[in-house]
Amino acid sequence: MSSPSSDPAATIHAQGLTRRFGAHVAVASVQLELNRGEVLGFLGPNGAGKTTTMQMLTGNLAPTEGEIRICGVDLLARPTTAKAHIGYLPENPPLYRDLTVDEYLTLAVKLHRVAKAQRRVAVARAKERCGLGDVGRKLIGTLSKGYQQRVGIAQAIAHEPDVVILDEPTVGLDPNQIRDIRALIRELGGAHSVILSTHILPEVEAICDRVQIMHHGSIVYSDTIAALKAIHTGRAVLLGLRRPPSDAELAALPGVTAVEAAGDKLYRLQLAADRDPTEQLVARSVEKNWGLYHLAPAQTSLEDVFVNLTR
Amino acid sequence: MIFTIAAKELKGLFSSPLAWMVLTAVQLIAGYAFLKRLDDFLQIQPQLVQLASPPGVTEIVVGPLFATTAIMLLFAVPLLGMRSIAEERRNQTMVFLTSAPVSMTQIVLGKFLGLFAFIALVVTLITAMPLTLALSTSLDYGHIASLFAGVLLIAAGFAAVSLYISSLTTQPMGAAFGAFAALLLMVFMGEAAGDGLRSRGWHLPAALAQVFSPLKNFEPLGKGVIDSFAITCSLLLIVLFIVLAVRRLDARRLRG
Numbered sequence: 001m002s003s004p005s006s007d008p009a010a011t012i013h014a015q016g017l018t019r020r021f022g023a024h025v026a027v028a029s030v031q032l033e034l035n036r037g038e039v040l041g042f043l044g045p046n047g048a049g050k051t052t053t054m055q056m057l058t059g060n061l062a063p064t065e066g067e068i069r070i071c072g073v074d075l076l077a078r079p080t081t082a083k084a085h086i087g088y089l090p091e092n093p094p095l096y097r098d099l100t101v102d103e104y105l106t107l108a109v110k111l112h113r114v115a116k117a118q119r120r121v122a123v124a125r126a127k128e129r130c131g132l133g134d135v136g137r138k139l140i141g142t143l144s145k146g147y148q149q150r151v152g153i154a155q156a157i158a159h160e161p162d163v164v165i166l167d168e169p170t171v172g173l174d175p176n177q178i179r180d181i182r183a184l185i186r187e188l189g190g191a192h193s194v195i196l197s198t199h200i201l202p203e204v205e206a207i208c209d210r211v212q213i214m215h216h217g218s219i220v221y222s223d224t225i226a227a228l229k230a231i232h233t234g235r236a237v238l239l240g241l242r243r244p245p246s247d248a249e250l251a252a253l254p255g256v257t258a259v260e261a262a263g264d265k266l267y268r269l270q271l272a273a274d275r276d277p278t279e280q281l282v283a284r285s286v287e288k289n290w291g292l293y294h295l296a297p298a299q300t301s302l303e304d305v306f307v308n309l310t311r
Numbered sequence: 312m313i314f315t316i317a318a319k320e321l322k323g324l325f326s327s328p329l330a331w332m333v334l335t336a337v338q339l340i341a342g343y344a345f346l347k348r349l350d351d352f353l354q355i356q357p358q359l360v361q362l363a364s365p366p367g368v369t370e371i372v373v374g375p376l377f378a379t380t381a382i383m384l385l386f387a388v389p390l391l392g393m394r395s396i397a398e399e400r401r402n403q404t405m406v407f408l409t410s411a412p413v414s415m416t417q418i419v420l421g422k423f424l425g426l427f428a429f430i431a432l433v434v435t436l437i438t439a440m441p442l443t444l445a446l447s448t449s450l451d452y453g454h455i456a457s458l459f460a461g462v463l464l465i466a467a468g469f470a471a472v473s474l475y476i477s478s479l480t481t482q483p484m485g486a487a488f489g490a491f492a493a494l495l496l497m498v499f500m501g502e503a504a505g506d507g508l509r510s511r512g513w514h515l516p517a518a519l520a521q522v523f524s525p526l527k528n529f530e531p532l533g534k535g536v537i538d539s540f541a542i543t544c545s546l547l548l549i550v551l552f553i554v555l556a557v558r559r560l561d562a563r564r565l566r567g
Contacts, residue, residue, distance in 0.1 A: 113412060
């Protein structure tokens, strides 16, 4: 296939993506880049435009402006060729309740043009990956919510697409299933590329390589998880004292740049970049009988970033 | 791809109780209509023999049976077709098809073919009834074939209209009623309008009106006459509403 893309590793390249509904701008010039082998966490409060963006990326909604390339193929000019590279699990899994799991997945691979000889293998593999091995002959309508969710994931990955787009895939799953699905998404991120929309922030920190936060239709944050962790880890500590001194005294400690209360008798100390005064802190609190009971590095979590940007 | 979707539609119809109910009721009524007509025929047969060129069993029994079938389809097809798009949209399963590498035209054609295949089965089962007469008498197979084709054309037209109306709403019952109303309107008004226009000598508008008169287009084939104009009108009706349905679904993607 001729690939006009400038970067062959890019599976999704979206530029200036805008969608208006009448006067309301749901998505405003969003830039989105996804590379092979990458898992992108797509975050944002409800109504931020995540689902609209995903609908556009999967060809279910035409953008008002902008361009989308899937593996180098223009989605708007050649939709069927481009869609063959995509697997999509929408927010509400599109399940036919009166089909069995096997029938449904077979239909999915047929529609995604998997060659006849490989269909059976593809269905079996998708079932195995999603833990559906023993429910193949059951009607989808009779399955529990968790199983139905997994059938939804299975139909999105059965044809081995280059891009997997999952809109809140772990909703309704129990903790064990969530672990399995997370492992599966990580595995998919190896050979394919994944966009994962979710509200569960630890999930993003656990499995994504990169994160984009959307708010009021625009991307307000875009960085790698590694960078996020590197910036914020170790620069602050959480200190708990039974008999705390004054804030000023804490702030005067060597290497401490700022102090803020983080709860009852709990303090968050911002540290200077090149110093680690933990040892001195412990020594000082023993010496002055402050009653130290808690000392831990305060990670500025994704949650902090999220809340700061979207509130 | 079209056939994959058609097969899925057909499977969906067979797994819904409504389709079976429609199938049963239509068979029951057609069976009664057939036997009643046959009974009438046997009673007047002695008088018929005295005529110079008496109408055969095909004209007296099979023709009216197919006319009854056409009327029944007017009720049945909207009920069978109401689910096809409206229910998929309501259950949000349409995304499954629109995310797959298939065009909107393929989706609509697949749905149309699936629905049509089911109706064709209904019509075939009804046709099997008069064919049993072949055991005891000689039938006009050419006439039966033309009746069969005529009813299939009508059914395809009804299916296309039902499919389009089903694309307008997410309420299956609303789609059924809307399609039924539209078809009834065509049967009554389309024909009256055609006649009225023709009597004033406005031939082009009259010809256009005939596109929307499915029963009128059935008449020639019902008599065993191949009228290419009527057949063209029937085909135009089918194409028109399939195109409208495709455009309607595409508009949803464009406008959201």
